[in-house]
Amino acid sequence: METQKTEQLNRGEFLRSLGMSSAALMAFYCMGTLTSCSKDSSSDPTPTPTPGTGTGTGTLDLTASGNSALKTEGGYIYNGSMIVARVKGGSYVALSRACTHQGTNVQYRLTQNDFYCPNHGSEFSPTGAVEVGPAGTPLTLYKTALSSDGNTLTITT
Ligand code: FES
Numbered sequence: 620m621e622t623q624k625t626e627q628l629n630r631g632e633f634l635r636s637l638g639m640s641s642a643a644l645m646a647f648y649c650m651g652t653l654t655s656c657s658k659d660s661s662s663d664p665t666p667t668p669t670p671g672t673g674t675g676t677g678t679l680d681l682t683a684s685g686n687s688a689l690k691t692e693g694g695y696i697y698n699g700s701m702i703v704a705r706v707k708g709g710s711y712v713a714l715s716r717a718c719t720h721q722g723t724n725v726q727y728r729l730t731q732n733d734f735y736c737p738n739h740g741s742e743f744s745p746t747g748a749v750e751v752g753p754a755g756t757p758l759t760l761y762k763t764a765l766s767s768d769g770n771t772l773t774i775t776t
Pocket residue numbers: 718719720721722723736737738739740741752753754
């Protein structure tokens with residue numbers, strides 16, 4: 620009898636502790652939800668591509684592993700303040716990478732053949748022109764020239 624009473628008390632304590640744990644878990648769940656919601660709406664969800672080996676204008680060694688994304692149509696790298704992409708059709712495009720709306724890094728999208736800002740949805744053509752706002756100013760277009768052996772991309776203003 621004494622043992623059974625002790626067991627009941629222990630079970631009660633156990634259930635109470637579960638109740639507190641559930642409440643605590645719920646609180647953490649809610650906080651996590653709120654945190655992720657606010658983070659999603661204000662942070663840059665841009666995946667980080669492999670940074671290129673260059674720093675901007677100049678030559679880009681296309682054989683370097685850091686630039687390997689440029690071997691594939693649709694691939695792109697960030698190269699200093701610019702984005703360099705191998706666009707639809709296989710040519711190379713270099714544009715300023717900061718969206719002219721609020722500075723988020725743009726991404727190249729092969730299917731749409733455009734440069735997309737994941738922050739508020741601006742879209743730019745491969746020449747840098749604004750196709751969809753809220754950005755109102757084009758991206759800066761740089762000149763690109765591929766070496767005859769296809770191993771070096773020269774980027775100039
Ligand atoms: S920062 Fe690019 S659309 Fe707003």
